[in-house]
Amino acid sequence: MVVYSFYIFDRHTECIYSKSWLPPAPTASSSSSTAAATTTTAPGGPTSDTHPPLPLSTTTAAAAAGTSGRRSAPTASASSAADNDAKLIFGTVFSLRNMVRKLGGEDDAFVSYRTANYKLHYYETASNLRLVMLTDTATLSMRNVLHQIYINLWVEYVVKNPLSPVEHKGGAGVRNELFELGLEQFIRGLM
Amino acid sequence: MTIFALIIINKAGGLIYNRTFHEGLNKVSTNDLLVLAGTFHGVHAITARLNPLKHLQGAGGGPGNRNSTSSTAPSAHPGGSSSNSAAAGGGGGGSAGSGMSAQQLYQRPDPPSGLEVLETENFRMQCFATLTGTKFLLFTDTTQANVDLTMRRVYDMYADYVMKNPFYQLEMPVRCDMFDRKLGSYIREINNR
Numbered sequence: 001m002v003v004y005s006f007y008i009f010d011r012h013t014e015c016i017y018s019k020s021w022l023p024p025a026p027t028a029s030s031s032s033s034t035a036a037a038t039t040t041t042a043p044g045g046p047t048s049d050t051h052p053p054l055p056l057s058t059t060t061a062a063a064a065a066g067t068s069g070r071r072s073a074p075t076a077s078a079s080s081a082a083d084n085d086a087k088l089i090f091g092t093v094f095s096l097r098n099m100v101r102k103l104g105g106e107d108d109a110f111v112s113y114r115t116a117n118y119k120l121h122y123y124e125t126a127s128n129l130r131l132v133m134l135t136d137t138a139t140l141s142m143r144n145v146l147h148q149i150y151i152n153l154w155v156e157y158v159v160k161n162p163l164s165p166v167e168h169k170g171g172a173g174v175r176n177e178l179f180e181l182g183l184e185q186f187i188r189g190l191m
Numbered sequence: 192m193t194i195f196a197l198i199i200i201n202k203a204g205g206l207i208y209n210r211t212f213h214e215g216l217n218k219v220s221t222n223d224l225l226v227l228a229g230t231f232h233g234v235h236a237i238t239a240r241l242n243p244l245k246h247l248q249g250a251g252g253g254p255g256n257r258n259s260t261s262s263t264a265p266s267a268h269p270g271g272s273s274s275n276s277a278a279a280g281g282g283g284g285g286s287a288g289s290g291m292s293a294q295q296l297y298q299r300p301d302p303p304s305g306l307e308v309l310e311t312e313n314f315r316m317q318c319f320a321t322l323t324g325t326k327f328l329l330f331t332d333t334t335q336a337n338v339d340l341t342m343r344r345v346y347d348m349y350a351d352y353v354m355k356n357p358f359y360q361l362e363m364p365v366r367c368d369m370f371d372r373k374l375g376s377y378i379r380e381i382n383n384r
Contacts, residue, residue, distance in 0.1 A: 004243040022243055088237055095234050096309065099227055103216050103330070104313040113309040117242040134243050141310075 003187050004118060004134040007086055008154075008174070011128035013094070015086040016168040017175065019183065021191075089132055093122055111143055123147060129154070145190065153182045194378050195314060195330040197345065198224075201362045202324030204232030208365040212378045216314065216330060235318070235326065239305035317342055341381060348373050 008017040093110070100110040112121045114137055121133045123146035131146045157179040158164055164173030195215045199208035206228035209221075219227065309316040310333065317338045319327045327349070329342055352370035353359055359367060 020243075023247070085241065088241055092234050092237050092241065095230050099230060099234075100309075100311045102219060102223065102227065104311055105217055108311050108313045111310045111312060113238065113306050115238055115242070115306055116304045117244055120238075120241075134241075 001139050001191060002136040003191060004136070006134075006183070006187070007089060007132040009086075009090050009093075009130040009132070010168055012167075013090060014169070015083075015090065016171040018082065018086055020082070021187065089120070089134075090130075093120070093130065093132055097122070097124070112141060121146060123150065125150060149183065149186065153179055153186065157182060192335055192384060193332045193382055194335065194341065195332070197330075197374070197378075198228065198328040199349070199365065200228045200232055200326040200328070203362065204229045205362070207363065210371075210374070212375075213382055215332065231328070232326070235305040235320070242304070319346065321346070344377060345374065348377070 003021055005018065005020040005022065007015055007019075010016045096113065097110045100108050109124065110122050112119060114120075117137070119135050119137050119139055121135065121139075121142040123131045123143055125131075129150070131150060133142055133146060135142060157176060158168075158174055161173065161176060164176070168174050193213050193215060195213050196211045197208070198206065201207045206225050209224055305320060306318055309318070313333070315331050315333050315335060315338070317329045317331065319329075319342045321327075327342060327345060329338060329345065331338055348370060349365075352373060353365050353367050356367050356369070359365070
């Protein structure tokens with residue numbers, strides 16, 4: 001079982017917490033720069049690279065040009081990409097939830113969906129707090145896990161925290177030490 | 192063990208077939224169902240894009256994959272909707288120009304990788320997207336087994352009695368007596384098992 005990422009959305013549809021356990025994304029710039037380096041330094045020798053060497057020299061030049069232009073702000077683009085992912089996930093989950101309610105009745109609840117590459121688990125509390133987790137496809141239902149995260153971590157460390165605001169605008173009060181630590185330990189224990 | 196309903200959505204997101212076999216789902220008006228089909232079509236495309244492993248797979252992909260990532264953006268991952276990826280592949284070939292090898296030309300697009308199974312408390316929905324973008328949605332109860340097989344049979348019937356019907360117009364609502372009858376008897380057999 002592998003957990004890829006975890007998101008919490010509040011009742012105002014804002015993403016107030018997100019965490020990813022994926023290896024830090026080798027951004028397009030860094031991967032293409034390594035490819036360019038291997039092709040320039042060892043053009044004749046057998047490359048240890050897994051992908052076949054590019055037949056076009058123009059492509060590598062273009063990639064190299066792209067890296068120099070893009071290298072300026074890799075962290076900013078990575079964070080905005082994560083931001084966009086969160087928005088897409090919320091949109092998907094929201095549409096599916098409404099669809100399920102229309103078809104299965106008001107009391108029906110959307111639990112999970114699976115694609116060829118990943119599985120998304122969903123849990124919504126009575127106060128419209130939404131917990132979303134992305135895992136690999138072989139994972140069984142994680143509904144109880146999300147429920148446990150809600151009771152044992154969210155309620156204990158965020159709701160009962162006297163310093164935490166009622167509304168978590170921009171994720172205020174969620175990223176405290178205990179919650180982070182508890183979540184990390186809980187997920188590591190599952191994997 | 193029950194199959195509730197079958198919905199077929201064409202590649203543009205339009206509802207072309209809808210049939211209920213068993214009580215269990217809410218009654219939904221045709222208008223709402225049309226909206227639902229369109230919504231699902233969009234969501235399906237987004238779920239294919241959301242793949243958390245896309246940058247890992249993108250780095251280790253084939254030459255066609257690599258070409259598209261270097262020429263455009265990493266977000267243009269082949270395997271969105273099938274029509275999208277085909278268009279992206281064609282564009283990449285055009286920009287690369289003369290150096291295109293035969294191997295790259297004959298690469299097939301990745302099969303559509305969007306939502307396949309949706310689970311809720313009351314039902315399960317299996318989605319099968321063909322390479323041409325038509326989507327078959329089968330609504331079953333949560334314990335139904337072997338839906339893949341059923342889906343396969345439904346697709347066979349669609350190929351036999353809809354696509355081979357000379358009066359059927361592509362992308363238009365399915366009105367084929369033969370298909371209705373065969374499908375009805377096949378599903379009845381499963382529901383009575």
